[in-house]
Amino acid sequence: MASAAAAGDGQFKLSQTSVLKINKGDITQWFIDGSSDAIVNPANQRMLGGGGADGAIHRAAGPELREACFKVPEVQPGVRCPTGEAKITPGFKLPASHVIHTVGPIYDSDKDPKGSLRNAYKNCLTVAKENNIKYIAFPAISCGVFGYPYGEAATVALSTIKEFANDITEVHFVLFSDDIYDVWVKKAKELLQV
Incomplete structure (x- = not known):
């Protein structure tokens, strides 16, 4: 799917210098330039692969x-990336140059799922800036087996x-x-002035 973006419906201005594009597709195929781009992996705390997008990215x-x-050091036994934090690695065989790994909250068991999800997005962007990443692609963090309701997740993601x-x-x-894409576009239209 390269850098082609859905024009119209899925494009929003975030600031004078930053644009948001909402696309439907396979994040493992996404890239812009192969040098200053990164995809976000919705990882688990071990960071060694898993199901869903995490497994597909690995x-x-x-x-x-x-x-x-x-090789990422464990901060406690079995935990390389605590919930809400972010770590970066090269992309290896992916078209994007880097992977930023983050762990979103498990909706029903996290004490503050909104705060944890906000931190996941914020820390991914912080790691991106620290590594001169100019283009970043996110999946819908925590919306798979972690059970985060799509509308709430989209609101947290887009506002952060x-x-x-x-x-x-x-x-x-x-x-x-399609259902996640539709929710994200609808929330973006509500939250971001076009």
């Missing part, structure tokens, strides 16, 4: 991604990105399913 990147993740994306040229959402 398969597409090849075994080098798991090796790089394994609007607040923290100043140094990022383009923020993309690459969403796999």
Whole structure:
């Protein structure tokens, strides 16, 4: 799907220098330039691959991604990336140059799911800026097996990105399913003046 973005419906201005694009597609195929771009992996705390988008990203990147993740020091036994934090690795066989791994909250068991989800997006953007990433693509963090309701998740995601994306040229959402895509576009129209 390269850098082609859905014109019209899915494009919004975040600031004078930053644009949001909401696309439907496969995040493992997304890239802009292969040097200053990153996809976000909705990882688990071990960072060694899993199901859904996490597993797909690990398969597409090849075994080098798991090796790089394994080298990230554990902050406690079995935890390389606590919920709401973000870590960066190369993209290896992915078209995008980097992967930013973040762990979203499990909606029903997190004490403050909104705060944890906000931190996941904010910390991904912080890590992107620290590594001169100009283009970043997010999935719908925590909306799969972690059970975050789509509308609430979209509101947290979009408001956090609007607040923290100043140094990022383009923020993309690459969403796999029609129902999540539709919710994200609807919320963006409500929250972001076109």
